[in-house]
Amino acid sequence: MLNSYLRRSLGQIRRVSDLSSKKWKLPAGHPTNVDVFNRLADDTVNLVTNFPNSCNWYCCGPTVYDSPHLGHACCYMQFDLIRRILEDVHGINVIMLMSITDIDDKIINEANKRASHFQEVALQYEQEFFDSMSKVNIKPPSLSLRVSQHIEDIIQFISKIINNGHGYVADDRSVYFSVDNFPRYGKLSPAQEPETAAGKQSNRDFALWKAAKPGEPYWDSPWGRGRPGWHIECSAMASKYFGSSVDIHTGGIDLLFPHHENEEAQSCAYHGCDQWVNYWLHSGHLHLQGQEKMSKSLKNTVSISTFLEEYSPDHLRTLCMLVPYRNGIEYSRDVMTNATSVYSKLNNFLSDCDAFIRGVGPKPIVNDGILLKELQRAQENIRNCLSSDFNTNGAMTDLLNLMSRTTSELNSRSEGLQNTSFSVIAIANYVKNLLGKLGFFANRQIADQSTQVDDILQASLNLRTSVRGLALSNSMPSESREVKKSLLTACDVFRSDLKNLGIEIKDRANASTWTFSTSRKQG
Numbered sequence: 001m002l003n004s005y006l007r008r009s010l011g012q013i014r015r016v017s018d019l020s021s022k023k024w025k026l027p028a029g030h031p032t033n034v035d036v037f038n039r040l041a042d043d044t045v046n047l048v049t050n051f052p053n054s055c056n057w058y059c060c061g062p063t064v065y066d067s068p069h070l071g072h073a074c075c076y077m078q079f080d081l082i083r084r085i086l087e088d089v090h091g092i093n094v095i096m097l098m099s100i101t102d103i104d105d106k107i108i109n110e111a112n113k114r115a116s117h118f119q120e121v122a123l124q125y126e127q128e129f130f131d132s133m134s135k136v137n138i139k140p141p142s143l144s145l146r147v148s149q150h151i152e153d154i155i156q157f158i159s160k161i162i163n164n165g166h167g168y169v170a171d172d173r174s175v176y177f178s179v180d181n182f183p184r185y186g187k188l189s190p191a192q193e194p195e196t197a198a199g200k201q202s203n204r205d206f207a208l209w210k211a212a213k214p215g216e217p218y219w220d221s222p223w224g225r226g227r228p229g230w231h232i233e234c235s236a237m238a239s240k241y242f243g244s245s246v247d248i249h250t251g252g253i254d255l256l257f258p259h260h261e262n263e264e265a266q267s268c269a270y271h272g273c274d275q276w277v278n279y280w281l282h283s284g285h286l287h288l289q290g291q292e293k294m295s296k297s298l299k300n301t302v303s304i305s306t307f308l309e310e311y312s313p314d315h316l317r318t319l320c321m322l323v324p325y326r327n328g329i330e331y332s333r334d335v336m337t338n339a340t341s342v343y344s345k346l347n348n349f350l351s352d353c354d355a356f357i358r359g360v361g362p363k364p365i366v367n368d369g370i371l372l373k374e375l376q377r378a379q380e381n382i383r384n385c386l387s388s389d390f391n392t393n394g395a396m397t398d399l400l401n402l403m404s405r406t407t408s409e410l411n412s413r414s415e416g417l418q419n420t421s422f423s424v425i426a427i428a429n430y431v432k433n434l435l436g437k438l439g440f441f442a443n444r445q446i447a448d449q450s451t452q453v454d455d456i457l458q459a460s461l462n463l464r465t466s467v468r469g470l471a472l473s474n475s476m477p478s479e480s481r482e483v484k485k486s487l488l489t490a491c492d493v494f495r496s497d498l499k500n501l502g503i504e505i506k507d508r509a510n511a512s513t514w515t516f517s518t519s520r521k522q523g
């Protein structure tokens with residue numbers, strides 16, 4: 001299997017080297033088991049990292065001037081899935097840095113509206129951003145970097161770009177990047193309409209340092225009072241920690257131009273290299289049916305808290321898994337109904353396996369040989385999917401196929417076979433572990449840490465089963481009709497109380513089992 005992988009990788013490396021003279025060069029580093037789409041190679045290529053079994057990843061973070069919405073959650077959820085695939089499926093040590101833009105026109109405007117300091121606004125929304133991401137179980141970055149805490153690094157970065165002959169100081173003491181002086185500009189995106197501004201030598205030039213306007217916050221610099229341009233922040237901060245080569249750099253597709261184009265140009269100008277980022281990954285947008293993009297400016301946002309009133313973080317994760325990360329996601333009632341139904345299938349499957357393993361309900365005789373073959377096939381297919389540009393939707397299809405074949409075996413009545421339950425335990429274990437690695441069942445993992453929770457719940461259910469059995473049996477005298485009714489009502493109230501706590505009871509033929517609810521809004 002390793003040999004076939006190496007053959008595939010070497011073939012690919014040969015193929016890619018044909019392209020390398022153009023926009024992208026295969027890095028001279030350490031091949032991984034993962035292939036990834038690279039827009040500069042216009043192909044899916046092997047992920048080669050700078051250091052063995054390690055991946056440095058810079059992610060453009062939020063500009064903190066307002067509350068995050070579902071569009072942000074989807075974008076960071078897609079990258080969270082990719083990060084977990086690298087870390088927990090492929091065992092790669094991912095070091096993720098995320099920028100926090102805490103000085104910007106929009107933050108200044110918001111602070112002026114409130115008559116408060118810009119950092120007060122920024123801190124409030126930064127906190128809200130990380131709280132919201134945590135609520136949907138998106139892992140925090142290894143390190144988050146505030147622009148306002150890296151001003152000295154940014155000034156040093158700009159000075160070197162000027163010294164290298166790629167930047168100039170304008171009459172108003174702003175500093176611009178000279179695009180005409182940098183032949184490799186435009187490698188990420190086709191030429192676009194440039195922004196015009198007084199003081200620039202060419203319309204295509206962009207600001208590295210913005211001279212302060214009256215009343216604006218500022219820092220002192222060799223060129224006068226001002227603040228960093230947006231693009232330079234990421235180049236300077238990423239270079240401070242990762243140096244002259246970044247393995248992966250991510251952001252929403254709207255950041256491709258001008259933000260990432262400018263980041264790449266100014267970083268290459270600083271480091272004197274042709275390729276700063278080896279793999280640019282862009283996620284598609286979340287948009288409402290028939291609309292372009294969910295954004296504050298279009299006033300069509302859905303807040304994360306509104307979403308969580310109806311759905312769970314795992315529903316959002318399912319939705320993001322069902323769509324390739326590079327595609328946009330159309331948010332509608334129908335797609336959420338589909339995501340909810342897929343997530344219920346996962347939960348019901350694990351609950352049915354659990355009932356089978358515990359011997360609750362009818363006990364069919366399953367064919368271990370058939371099921372273990374299905375498991376092996378699914379494991380290979382899913383691993384291939386998760387190695388091929390993070391094909392989460394393909395992996396989900398294979399997982400659902402494995403579950404459906406297992407369910408049909410559980411429902412069959414094979415005869416003449418010894419029943420060991422081994423294959424069902426193996427499949428349930430695989431499904432649960434895989435979904436856990438992909439970030440599902442965060443609440444369940446907390447409960448799993450305390451095996452007592454499981455035991456206490458099961459003991460309570462056993463008591464309820466006995467009480468219910470007694471109430472439904474004919475052993476009680478008929479004059480106890482009222483007592484029987486009260487006992488059944490108490491059993492129903494117990495079930496309803498647990499449902500409100502997120503635990504669902506399933507009454508089966510001769511016993512009851514429990515599972516975590518699939519929706520927040522139940523009962």
Ligand SMILES: [Zn+2]
Binds near residue numbers: 059060061099234
């Ligand atoms: Zn950025």
